[in-house]
Amino acid sequence: MANIHLPRSRGIVLLTALLTLAILTLIALCLTFVSSTEVLVNESNEKTVLLLYAAESACEEARLKTRNLLDGTHLSFTDISRTVYLVTNLSLDPTLGDEVTNPYFDSNFDPSQTVSILPSELGSLQFSWVKIWPKTESRAGYSLDDAVLTTDPVFYGFSKIKPAAKPTQYVNSGIHLVDHIGTPVFLVTALAKKLSGYRQVVSTDIARVPCPPLAAVFFSKEMIQIVGSAVFIDGNDQSTVSAYSLDGVESQGGILGDTTNIHGAPLAAKLYSPYSYEMQSLLKMLSPPNVREVENLNINISKSGAGEYVATGITLGTLPASGDISQAVYVDGPLSISNSSGQGILVINGDLVISGEFTYHGLIIVNGKVLLSGAGSGIQILGALIAGSGDGSGISVLDGIINMSYDSSLIRKQFENLPYARIAFRDF
16 A cells, blocks of 8 residues: 555655745845845945045145135135136146036136136046135025025134134125124035946035234133233234234123233223134134144143143244244143243143243133243233133233233144144035
8 A cells, every 4th residue: 555655755854845946046146146246236335435435535636726826816815706727637627518528527616717728746546636616605505694695704713792602604695794704615526437337426525714803912711810900911012913902801701900001902801792602613613723822832841640731941833933833732721831842723622721931823712710920031922812711711811921922823823734634524
């Protein structure tokens, strides 16, 4: 009887084997498909990332070259038609033809532009071109003042009348001409593209870091205490070029002590001022990479376990009489300094203590309170000083021999020498 059922059993075994083989084959095909897809996706991601890095590098080159392009008249603060392309190959022209006939054509090109096509120094990178031109509302594609799109240049700067100064972008037209100060913004767009079809576009906004609006030679969010009669502060502009005088001292708190030797216009001393600065915005604007960290300077400065920087007999930038070299320095913590000198822009994220002799030409910004104690030839500051912590606690003290005088052209020169900063970034 067992032999009768043998052929049927063999048929079932064969069918089962075939089904198993088919399933295993299907699984293998699925695994192969998934693996192939992952390889293609990884290759695509790798090419996209490489193109993104290349486009970002092109934007960085444009940022670093903008000052020279302005000096060479390829770009202009006032002529919005001037446009520069940096290309990896001079045979590549983004202004010729159209998107069909030229794979590298700039779809935003306007024949009315005055174009300069210059070689990039990054020819080994896989980007095509990077474009630099003045920013306007119409070119940006959005309004900054809730009005119609205009061709007025866009500036990056401060409102002179708001109680808390904070840098922002605005259109240089209408009422903004009266109550804003700032610097022109340039649009930078980079195209990185392969003939195989892969492409990446990166766009950045760059501008020269603007000087914050100044109200007094020494402005403090904290109360100011003047000790003794050897503190001299003069808000009358020492510059003869577009002179604009300031108050001598100004505080959101009170001003205590002898103000006999405090001078300025319209006021020598202004207490309980409604004006202020958004210190965190100032610090962000004037922090690395826009300025140098103090650790990167070749000076003898130490840092305590509590994070305080201490130095004596150092130079924070060469004084004008020795070469007129400006320098912007960022100190990420309290600073205690004596018998030193410097020039440029000094930014301290913490309290500032100066003792003995100290000479500085430029602007000092302190996110905290200030304790000045001058001896010998004293503390000499030609420029201005802004101080104020977030909570407004403590008292800023001026003691001993101190002489502060305002010079608008000197401060302006410090900011004009700063590199262009990236203030916005987009990739698509």
